[in-house]
Amino acid sequence: MAIADNTKKVDEDYVVSTAMPRDYFDLLKPRVMSLVVFTAIAGLLVAPGSIDPFIGIVAIVCIAIGAGASGALNMWYDADIDAVMSRTENRPIPSGRLTGHEALTFGLVLSFLSVFTIGILVNWLSAALLAFTIFFYAVVYTMWLKRSTPQNIVIGGAAGAFPPMIGWAAVTGTISPESIVLFAIIFIWTPPHFWALALFKAKDYGDVGVPMMPNVAGNRSTQNQILIYSIVLAPIAVAPYFMGFAGITYGVVSGLFTAAFLWFAFKCWKMPSQDVAMVPAKKLFAFSILYLFVLFGVLIVQAVLNIIFNIAI
């Protein structure tokens, strides 16, 4: 599918856009943004110390807008391959609702606004981390790694792992081992999550020349690596309890869900590499989303109960 032109040519000199605000909102990748907001809130609430609630909300909104901005820049750069893949062909640029120029401008403006706002109103460490996150996702991942190496999502996954660290830095003004563990949970979770998707969407990625692991190293190697990363993830996922910044409830829930994650990863590993339906891979992908949601959800609930009612669970 070719990229459609959304502008109506009025005469030789002028074009008038018909883009609606909703189209710009879609550029922000709202679903990705919601996960970013969720993990950033966890980092902000778990961090020791206090932050004015209004400033805390400003920090979260800035992180959300920064993440959205990097999503817009990603859509601008990837419009050519988005138009070919079934999963992305309805995005604003390939569907013709926005031009690439509009998306680029929108992404750059929001990037600067979010970084300078969090810098001025919260602190400059969180601004520096947010700026680095946007740069890492838009330039290092999207423009460089994504089309050049099957390790793209391993290294690029760092961009999605920074939000809890930014939330933590917004409160404490520091980077500490605890915030690095929160970063590591998402960083190590990303490869099994995305490679499970890549296993059953391999054809889409192959058609557009994106070197995802199944297309380059084969399904069997990908399944092996999914299992290895899942095993590495296990001790990191329960580390917040053993490091003392999460309670017993988190310890139990993370232990049970990590055991389930390993089970789904094992089933995916056992799956014949030529399987057509790829059901175990689909189950692992779906469970991985729930897994991260539950882990950070428990952290949030624990922190809220502790802050408001002084209850430790």
Add this chain to the structure above:
Amino acid sequence: MKIVKRIVLTPEQKKAQRSRNVAIGTMLAVFVLTFYVATWFKFDPSAIYDLMRNQTK
């Protein structure tokens, strides 16, 4: 005399333009208000309470 060409928008373009204008206006207003309130909270939280106290005297 210079002839100025005017663009005549279609109803669809007018509607989209108006929606964008409202969205940009609203976002700018929220942005300004955020800085205004955050400045209070960040640099002198007591100013809000002092102001309220003075008004009730």
